[in-house]
Amino acid sequence: MSKQSGLGDALYVAGYDVSGDINALGNVGGGPAVLPFTAIDKSAMERKGGIRDGRTEFTSFFNPTLLTGAHARFSGLPTADQIVTYCRGTALGSAATGLVGKQIDYAGTRGDDGSFTFAVSALANGYGLEWGQLVTPGKRTDVTAASGTGVDFGTGPTLFGIQAYLHVFAFTGTSVTVKLQESSDNGVGDAWADVVGGGFTAAAGITSQRIQTARNLTVERYLRVTSTGTFTNAQFAVVVNRNDTETAF
Numbered sequence: 001m002s003k004q005s006g007l008g009d010a011l012y013v014a015g016y017d018v019s020g021d022i023n024a025l026g027n028v029g030g031g032p033a034v035l036p037f038t039a040i041d042k043s044a045m046e047r048k049g050g051i052r053d054g055r056t057e058f059t060s061f062f063n064p065t066l067l068t069g070a071h072a073r074f075s076g077l078p079t080a081d082q083i084v085t086y087c088r089g090t091a092l093g094s095a096a097t098g099l100v101g102k103q104i105d106y107a108g109t110r111g112d113d114g115s116f117t118f119a120v121s122a123l124a125n126g127y128g129l130e131w132g133q134l135v136t137p138g139k140r141t142d143v144t145a146a147s148g149t150g151v152d153f154g155t156g157p158t159l160f161g162i163q164a165y166l167h168v169f170a171f172t173g174t175s176v177t178v179k180l181q182e183s184s185d186n187g188v189g190d191a192w193a194d195v196v197g198g199g200f201t202a203a204a205g206i207t208s209q210r211i212q213t214a215r216n217l218t219v220e221r222y223l224r225v226t227s228t229g230t231f232t233n234a235q236f237a238v239v240v241n242r243n244d245t246e247t248a249f
Contacts, residue, residue: 010087010138011058012237013073014123015140015206021070023059023117028086028097030054030129032146043187052249054129055065055121056084056099062108062116072104074120083208085165085239086201090138093151097164098130100210114228127210127249130163132221132241135180135225139169141235148225150186153242157184160216160243161213166236168203172194176240182220192224202229203236216222 010019019094019122032049039046081100088095099184109116130236166178180198199212213219225238 012085014127026057052128054124057121092137132243150222150224161217163212165239170235172233178233
């Protein structure tokens with residue numbers, strides 16, 4: 001793969017878009033811990049996967065703006081789990097991550113030139129780091145119930161379910177329910193149908209959620225996002241990880 005620019009990326013944390021206050025991403029990674037299983041009759045290392053883990057590390061500018069600034073998001077060092085999503089571009093279908101994790105540290109650095117930045121790290125708690133695709137074009141705004149454009153996940157169907165992440169950034173109304181639908185051919189001949197277990201809990205304000213379906217659920221090639229409810233403004237983003245192999249948490 002050739003080198004790519006990081007311009008146009010995004011970072012969402014617990015229903016807030018902090019992209020404008022992020023200077024750089026340091027480490028976005030995960031996977032199983034490597035465990036050595038080298039027997040005495042072997043002449044080289046044997047390894048197997050251990051506990052699944054993940055992390056997202058980034059550098060934040062000092063923005064003290066009340067409520068919306070990065071300082072308001074990170075300085076309190078929340079102890080509860082935070083949902084962190086890094087978007088590798090914000091086009092429909094762009095690669096993106098989902099992470100349920102704990103914020104670790106908020107260490108400030110004052111440069112000689114007057115700059116003031118903070119190092120922030122989120123370490124996975126329970127599910128590791130999951131790479132998926134945006135099924136919204138970055139942040140999507142609905143003013144009434146709507147259906148989005150289908151995203152091609154490449155092959156299908158797969159037999160091992162999905163995980164999905166939702167961030168709701170702004171909301172006006174009573175509630176909005178965001179859910180996933182599937183089709184084998186982007187709705188051409190196979191009508192869109194709800195993904196079993198692919199609906200998020202109704203939201204009535206800024207929030208973030210993670211859901212997962214049954215581990216043996218068949219999922220079609222194309223997925224899209226729909227919204228229903230009573231509202232005049234719902235701004236949200238959804239990331240889906242569709243499993244190509246059997247996955248357990």
